[in-house]
Amino acid sequence: MKKDVRTVAADQIRRLEAAMVARRRWTADEFRRLFVEHPLIWHIARRLVWVAEDGGEALKGRGGAVESGGEGIAFRVAEDRTFADVDDNALTPPGSARIGIVHPLELGKALDAWSAVFADYAILQPFPQLGRAVHVLSDAERADRRLERFQGVDVPPRAVFGLERRGWQRSRPMDAGIQSCVFREVPGGLFVTIKLNPGVPIGRVDDGGDQRLEEIRLDDRPDDDRSSPQRAGRPFGELDPVTASEVLAELAEAAS
Secondary structure, eight states, X not given: OHHHHHHHHXXXXXXXXXXXXXXXXXXXXXHIIIIISOTTHHHHHTTSOEEEEOSSSOOOSOSOOOOSSSOEEEEEEOTTSXXXXXXXXXXXXXXXXXXXXXXXXXXXXXXXXXXXXXXHTTOOOSSSSTTOOOOOOOHHHHHOSBOTTTTXXXXXXXXXXXXXXXXXXXXOOOGGGEEEEEEEEETTTEEEEEEEEEEEXXXXXXXXXXXXXXXXXXXXXXXXXXXXXXXXXXXXXGSOHHHHHHHHXXXXXXXX
């Protein structure tokens, strides 16, 4: 039984981290039912910082300037399942609010204050949130249609395909069953694509040798080598800051 609970908890933690990265939002009713009132999940929920975004009513309190569009306030779930802002003042999100797990980039200057609150209460987070490393595109990278920071790096094939646990996918196999790209869908219907050289034989990950990250591009569809190589792609500045940070973190992990 304990093993089953640990398995469920681990799965939910992965889902919640993915929800933070994707900036998923729930209604106030869904939030209470799925997280606050759930006998297991609420133990995870109270170890995270959440954000309530204005759904038509003003939100009062000091939780941090949430830079995600619209007015919002960050809060945590207290031990008695009530809600508190960064000053431990009680907070009640209106019924029209949309609630999600806040990304540290969205907290702005309030990040340090929230980190202090969690340290004071000795709250251990289920995954990196407040202490999460953040990454920023340079001005040149924002204007460019190729991400040269990681291009030309040679990595083991398992490091590339390890990206699949972060939502990346492999391209369809080409001639001789070679998979030559991995890609990740990002908000706005765009795709970040990594072109691999020489590519990996399908089903034989270790047979292809080290893979060079030959080209990293942003485009409006995944590149599986059946499309024209003359496509210009899109500037990486079209990525929102949260998505850009997460993509850079994933590429840094693969290239390390």
